[in-house]
Amino acid sequence: MNFADKFMVQSTFTFFGHHLLQMNTIIHLLKTSTSAAHIHQIQTQLIVNHRHLHLNTTVAHHFIAACRSFSLLTSAYFLYTRHLNLKPHVWICNTLIKSLTPRTSLSFYAHMNRNSIDANNYTFPLVLKALSDLKDTSCGQRIHTHIVKLGHLDDIYVGNSLMSLYASVGEMGFCRQVFDEMSQRDVVSWTIMVTGYRQCGKFSDALSTFERMCYANVVPNQVTMVNALATCASCGAIETGVWIHEFIKRNSWELDVILGTSLINMYATCGRIQDSLTVFLSMKEKNVFTWNSFIKGLATAKNVEKVLWWFSRMNQETGIDPDEVTLIVVLSACAHSGLVQKGKQIFDSLMNNEYGFLPNAKHYACLVDLLARSGRIKEAMEVIKEMPFEPSKSVWGALLVGCRAHGDLEMSEFAAWNLVKLAPNESKWYYMLCSLYTDMGKWSELDKVRVLMTAKGFKTDFGVDMLESKYAMSY
8 A cells, every 4th residue: 555545544534533523522512411502502513613514313313302302493493404505314304303393394394395305204204293283184285295206105104194184184085095095004094094984973984994994804903992982982883892892802902991991981872881880890990081981871871879879989999089070970960860969069079179179160060950950040040140150051051951941931031042142153042042932922032033043044934843853952
């Protein structure tokens, strides 16, 4: 080796050695930084003295992590978009997109496009997740076009992420299109379809997709089963629910809190209280959601004695504290069963903060319902006047139900007009007023309501009997 070759090798070694020393120094400083000011100083050094070092993926990883820990991700964003002209590697871009807020990550993706930095199959799931969080379908369709053009639709992870975006905004037509076009599908693909249909209320489609999945010999996972069980509960598909339970037992799945609670909710909602109790007792671990599902099932079955017994046991023996939902269920059960004193006692306990929280507007609505259903209209009105919230639709609806049941037409009228004020675009309250004024023989008032209905575009030619059946009270 001649002198020139020796000099080149030595120079190269010195360069890389110096570069490695710089890199290790920067990484050490980033890992040991204790303030935002340190990060700003390191960023300045990267810009002024080490113009290429920021492109090293290891340095970038530590710099972005340090920025995240000090809530300085804007600094990282600016470093890779404004201060330096050289293009970062797509791996660095992906790391940054994953760390940024959804809106800022989309801005960075746009920067990648403007600067001809090609996204890869790891980029698109991150961008699609940001779009899903923002519920941005129109931008999602543009990204969909990018995915197709760059040939990433065959990547199952990208396809699933695109499906997830469409499902999250209820665009099940687009979701199904992506599903049908995918060259391969896995349990996640099928689960997204089942979940998406369930969330937008298309229960028959959700169940038929679940059945197709099973026929395709794709083994469901826990998320699939939880959503399938929720669908069964929503549409009363007890046969499918029982089949799912048998599958769980046949495959020796553990009934953890999530799966067990889903089964309890399905059985209880479908009126199979004994089956829900069997599942409930078999679970090794329960949480407040498990208890709420079981107690709500008992309440739905109008078994208020058992509701109160299990509520007492939950409160005293298990160490699981009831939450706001528990108290709503129990108070509502008392209201529907006419247990006024017991309901008032429970509400007083709430007022005394015995459960660790004070009553909210829904609890007050339950109390109004309790009193109004038992004919204590004046007492219910006193509660409404003294409650620390503005009366909600639930409150006035509860009062209206009680007043109608006990023939107090004047107070029914008062409650109905308050409902019209709160929900001027809901037709059922106008129909209720028409029914009331017909019963009261107030024909001029009836005409005024019909004028309002015409202005709102509501029909005014319903017979009184039809009104009562078609617009049954629900609040």
